[in-house]
Amino acid sequence: MPASFSALSRHAWRTHPLIPASVVLHATAAGATAWHPSVWPWAVSLVAANHAVLTAVGLWPRSTGLGPNWTRLPPRAGVGQVAITIDDGPDQEVTPRVLDILQTSGARATFFCIGERVLANPGLSREIVARGHRIENHSQHHRHHFSLLGPSGMRLEVERAQETISAVTGERPRFFRAPAGLRNPFLQPVLAELKLQLVSWTRRGFDTVTHDARLVHARLAARLAASDILLLHDGNSARTLAGAPIIVEMLPRLLDTIARAGLVTVTLADALP
Secondary structure (H helix, E strand, O other): OOHHHHHHHHHHOOOOOHHHHHHHHHHHHHHHHHHOHHHHHHHHHHHHHHHHHHHHHHOOOOOOOOOOOEOEOOOOOOOOEEEEEEEOOOOOOHHHHHHHHHHHHOOOEEEEEOHHHHHHOHHHHHHHHHOOOEEEEOOOOOOOOHHHOOHHHHHHHHHHHHHHHHHHHOOOOOEEOOHHHOOOOOHHHHHHHOOOEEEOOOEEOOOOOOOOHHHHHHHHHOOOOOOEEEEEEOOOOOEOOOOOEHHHHHHHHHHHHHHHOOOEEOOOHHHOO
């Protein structure tokens, strides 16, 4: 097994103390109620509060409370580098134009693709990889209720996307981004078993809902620094008033900003320890 992949696997198995603490709290509440039934209101209140905390952490995409989560590139790997990540594709209309823009600038990107879209666009998916980019796992169907799924539901979504992307492109994803960044405590054990690293972002442009390319660029370029992970979309991209995909209008300017800052673009896989 390559050293980088082994390191990723070891990293994935670590979890935040919040999870075992929650398990202990539930067990303690159950035991206390069994021995002293009169304390059940306090036990229920503690469990409910714990669930509220876990829910809040899962709804915060950049949190590490449910397990390891890249919000920036690792320090040593990210020296002078930034990662452009592009979600929700591949899109038959938008993705080829994005690939051409990246090629013109000599930039590399990480595409978090939806499994069923990879299956529907196998040639385009292989072209992404052939042009020097990486395709990573963004679930099989990008379900809006992904964060509400149980262990088996989450496993099915993540595992099917792994199989789909691997079969179509010949490369097995090493990273996972949850739909909308939302998750629950059942996700990390699945990622650990599949040797996937969870990734969120440093900043995003909200390019699925913003129709002004200048505003999207400003959000991504503000305080741009080495090790940043930037989030864009080729799938579900918003449109300008003229009907152009926001990413197509904005990406050349963003790449110019990155170059003028003396930074280079890398894939997330390039940044593995």
